[in-house]
Amino acid sequence: MIESAWEQLNSSDVDCRDLSLEVVCDVLETGRLTQIDAERTVERLVTVALSDEGYAVRESALNAVSTASTHYELPYRVVEPLAVGADGFEPLLLTYVLGILGSTHDQAALPLVERFLDHPHAEVNREASQAVTELRWYRESAQRETA
Incomplete structure (x- = not known):
């Protein structure tokens, strides 16, 4: 199919x-x-x-x-081209990209996602905030597990 x-x-x-x-x-x-x-x-x-x-x-x-x-x-490597091309996406499509990057839990995505925290479109700003929260939570959880 x-x-x-x-x-x-x-x-x-x-x-x-x-x-x-x-x-x-x-x-x-x-x-x-x-x-x-x-x-x-x-x-x-x-x-x-x-x-x-x-x-x-x-x-x-x-x-x-x-x-x-x-x-x-x-894995981040699979979706990394979206991160590289993020600036070329319209706001609605960018919300998808940010959510996808956040779902990888890979810290390499964090700097890219953080760039959109002050985006002029509220939906993009909100999705960036959620993705950052998810990435940071995962990082902190991983640090607690290794401590």
């Missing part, structure tokens, strides 16, 4: 590409992919989020990555 969705992603029709990403999101939501397959899927989704010209397609790709982040532990 996921392979046919990837094939549809090559369509010139934005609605077709968007629908194919909904299928990918549904597959990720089941939690049935192996960790390696989930990471490969997320890598492809990140590429789409950074390169597709259709706003709806990029939003669907980020939504699917966000869904994956609730069912799999995504």
Whole structure:
């Protein structure tokens, strides 16, 4: 099922590409992919989020990555291109990116996320604050475990 969705992603029709990403999101939501397959899927989704010209397609790709982040532990390296390209995202899409980065629990994401704490859009500011809280909490929990 996921392979046919990837094939549809090559369509010139934005609605077709968007629908194919909904299928990918549904597959990720089941939690049935192996960790390696989930990471490969997320890598492809990140590429789409950074390169597709259709706003709806990029939003669907980020939504699917966000869904994956609730069912799999995504390493920062898999989503790092989103961090690198964060400044290029519209505010709504940036909220997805910040949430995804926070869900990695990787301290490498913290400086990037902190940059958006004073963002002029309230939604971005709120999501950055939540991501920072999550990253700091995870860091403090890890420090308590090693103490």
